[in-house]
Amino acid sequence: MTTPLAGLRVVIGRPREQAARQLQLFAEAGAEVLALPLIDIQPPLDPLPLQHAAAQLATYDLLILVSPSAVDMAMPRLLQGRDWPATLQVALVGRGSAAALRRWLAVEPLLPQSGADSEALLQLPELQSLPGKRVLLLRGNGGRDLLADALRQRGAQVEIVEAYRRALPCVDLSPLYRQGLTALLLTSSEALTNLLQMAGESRRQSLQSLVIFAIHPRIADYARNSGFGSVMLAEGGDAALLTAVCDWFAARKKA
Incomplete structure (x- = not known):
């Protein structure tokens, strides 16, 4: 089995009930995968x-x-x-x-x-x-x-x-502050709003190293306007999102 995402931490910010398929796909691709629901339904x-x-x-x-x-x-x-x-x-x-x-x-x-x-x-x-x-x-x-x-x-x-x-969920944000390259998958602007609110001003700077993958231009623009420097736009389907992350990670390793 190929593991194109070995060495990458992927944090899935979807509501818990909707994250199972993404967790499976990214784990099979070799990523360290974490579920961090940023919206409580x-x-x-x-x-x-x-x-x-x-x-x-x-x-x-x-x-x-x-x-x-x-x-x-x-x-x-x-x-x-x-x-x-x-x-x-x-x-x-x-x-x-x-x-x-x-x-x-x-x-x-x-x-x-x-x-x-x-x-x-x-x-x-x-x-x-x-x-x-x-x-x-x-x-x-x-x-x-x-x-x-x-x-x-x-x-x-x-x-x-x-x-x-x-x-607003009650979740542990500590995985986002760990050393190492981390990609955060976002499916809504509200998820990012919740993340910033939970982190607070004191921790906001620590989040800037995250690589954001957004499924809509509106979400991507919001992330950039919130101070995130690495923001990628991807299609919303699970397979398309996986492809976008794999392509970005492969290009980064070649750079």
């Missing part, structure tokens, strides 16, 4: 809106799940005690969400072939004109309104429901 403070939406599921034309967390936190409630409505179309943001949905439901969702954000989803032909369509958008607390606003402009009746809550 919790149920919504008020469960009633999701319960009500689940009870009315058959009345919607389109269900949008904006993240793997939305899928994993909402699907048990949506599937509880009912068959899946045959006419309900599902749309997803990102391949991670698609992988999560496959664990719960055998449907063919609307999914951008390139891009893993609301902007990419809004480019799909099926979402260009939605007069009178009822849309259920499931997301976490404090999500962006871009998607809902755009769909309303296209004629849809959009109901936003909080399926989960993102919270």
